[in-house]
Amino acid sequence: MSQQAPLKSFRNSPWRYSQFVVLGALVAAAVHWLAPVGVAASLGIGVAVAIGYLLLEKKRGVI
Secondary structure, three states, rough: OOOOOOOOOOOHHHHHHHHHHHHHHHHHHHHHOOOOOOOOHHHHHHHHHHHHHHHHHHHOOOO
8 A cells, every 4th residue: 555645625725716716606696697797797797796805805804
């Protein structure tokens, strides 16, 4: 058996930013489904929410 590298915490993982992508995609899908806006507008809203959440987390010192 080979030695495996120890698991990193989520904070130190390169995947820590994936939560913002997932949140933006979910918001974009919800806006596109619920509101009569186009795909580009719903993606823009999703991106704005994801960036806002990223900035909030940076201000809190989590990231």
